[in-house]
Amino acid sequence: MRFGKGLLLGLLAFAQVVMGEDYYKVLGVGKDATEKQIKSAYRQLSKKYHPDKNPGDDTAHEKFVLVSEAYEALSDQESRSMYDQLGYDAYKQRKQNGGQGGGHDPFDLFSRFFGGSGHFGNRPGERRGPNLELKVGIALRDFYNGKTTEFQWDKQQICDECEGTGAADKVVHKCHACNGQGVRLVRHQIAPGMVTQVQMQCDHCGGRGKSIKHKCKACGGERVVRKPTPVSVTIQRGMANGVRIAYENEADESPDWVAGDLQVTLVEKEPSLEEDNPDHVDGVFFRRKGNDLYWKEVLSVREAWMGDWTRNLTHLDGHIVRLGRKRGEIIQPGHVETVPGEGMPIWDEDGDSVYHKTQFGNLYVEYTVILPDQMESGMEKELWALFQKYRQKNGVDLHKDSGRPEKVVLHEDREQEREHEEL
Numbered sequence: 001m002r003f004g005k006g007l008l009l010g011l012l013a014f015a016q017v018v019m020g021e022d023y024y025k026v027l028g029v030g031k032d033a034t035e036k037q038i039k040s041a042y043r044q045l046s047k048k049y050h051p052d053k054n055p056g057d058d059t060a061h062e063k064f065v066l067v068s069e070a071y072e073a074l075s076d077q078e079s080r081s082m083y084d085q086l087g088y089d090a091y092k093q094r095k096q097n098g099g100q101g102g103g104h105d106p107f108d109l110f111s112r113f114f115g116g117s118g119h120f121g122n123r124p125g126e127r128r129g130p131n132l133e134l135k136v137g138i139a140l141r142d143f144y145n146g147k148t149t150e151f152q153w154d155k156q157q158i159c160d161e162c163e164g165t166g167a168a169d170k171v172v173h174k175c176h177a178c179n180g181q182g183v184r185l186v187r188h189q190i191a192p193g194m195v196t197q198v199q200m201q202c203d204h205c206g207g208r209g210k211s212i213k214h215k216c217k218a219c220g221g222e223r224v225v226r227k228p229t230p231v232s233v234t235i236q237r238g239m240a241n242g243v244r245i246a247y248e249n250e251a252d253e254s255p256d257w258v259a260g261d262l263q264v265t266l267v268e269k270e271p272s273l274e275e276d277n278p279d280h281v282d283g284v285f286f287r288r289k290g291n292d293l294y295w296k297e298v299l300s301v302r303e304a305w306m307g308d309w310t311r312n313l314t315h316l317d318g319h320i321v322r323l324g325r326k327r328g329e330i331i332q333p334g335h336v337e338t339v340p341g342e343g344m345p346i347w348d349e350d351g352d353s354v355y356h357k358t359q360f361g362n363l364y365v366e367y368t369v370i371l372p373d374q375m376e377s378g379m380e381k382e383l384w385a386l387f388q389k390y391r392q393k394n395g396v397d398l399h400k401d402s403g404r405p406e407k408v409v410l411h412e413d414r415e416q417e418r419e420h421e422e423l
């Protein structure tokens with residue numbers, strides 16, 4: 001049995017060596033993945049498997065190393081085509097023989113993406129960059145239908161060209177002025193014959209203790225560049241207006257710190273008929289309150305009074321909500337009709353799944369009745385006659401019924417009366 005176990009382990013190790021790894025699979029991308037997709041896969045997976053996030057988990061550590069290995073192989077055009085031609089084993093052998101070993105230290109690579117020393121900012125002495133809050137305007141229809149979209153912001157990034165060194169040749173030297181200390185002792189004469197030594201920040205290297213020969217052209221030696229950076233955001237159906245989405249370590253980068261978090265707030269933006277309404281839906285004019293939607297519908301006097309009308313309201317996803325009344329069904333001005341289930345989708349973690357069906361809030365339709373400001377004279381005469389006929393027969397006199405005084409006292413008269421009294 002002892003034998004068997006050893007043999008099995010040996011076989012396993014053998015199998016791993018023979019089969020090797022598929023770098024594309026490691027990053028979860030296709031063979032035709034773009035540079036951008038490879039980068040974004042690395043960003044996500046390296047954070048996920050980072051040993052600081054998975055203390056004591058050796059598998060995660062191995063994956064972390066593998067992910068950076070895969071990134072290094074596929075991010076460079078030359079080595080990618082070499083990998084594509086040779087396959088894993090021959091590629092690895094070639095790399096090792098070429099004296100490049102395993103490429104960068106995986107933590108170095110991580111720090112080129114997220115700054116700092118390649119760790120997650122929870123180590124003593126490790127600085128963390130500021131968190132950043134961004135507001136992104138989202139159309140109501142996207143809150144209703146759900147959408148994955150992209151926005152851009154000017155993010156400070158570690159310079160790719162010099163890998164964050166600031167040097168054209170990527171080589172950083174010890175500052176000769178302060179001998180790498182970052183500080184210098186300066187003698188000050190405070191009075192004749194009295195000299196004191198003061199420790200000052202090295203003006204040659206700005207206190208960093210490092211200097212470079214030739215500044216990187218891309219960043220001018222600043223080690224960072226600010227450039228438009230796309231961020232992908234997924235709006236789930238029914239997410240609240242003002243919902244916050246956190247992107248860990250995706251705020252401004254710097255070699256001096258671990259990037260802070262990017263906090264994105266999704267806010268409903270004013271509807272724009274051109275941009276947000278490709279389907280020409282009425283729903284773009286809905287107003288949202290929590291899970292409910294509000295809509296104002298206009299009726300003519302005839303419709304409000306006599307009934308016999310329909311409206312087709314085009315909702316935010318293009319489906320039709322039918323409103324209407326049969327003949328004889330009256331709607332009072334200002335009446336609010338509740339249409340159940342035609343409000344916003346009620347957000348749920350599971351979304352629309354087998355276990356869970358999306359429920360919806362209500363749609364509230366408020367009716368406004370519009371009186372015509374002109375009429376054909378024939379129509380006016382006929383209507384007048386009609387009203388006169390029924391008014392005399394059994395008309396309602398709202399003035400009489402109100403119990404208000406019959407005698408009319410004008411405001412000016414009232415004032416005059418007062419003056420008389422005072423005299």
Ligand SMILES: [Zn+2]
Nearest residue numbers: 175178202205
């Ligand atoms: Zn210095």
Ligand SMILES: [Zn+2]
Nearest residue numbers: 159162216219
């Ligand atoms: Zn640079």
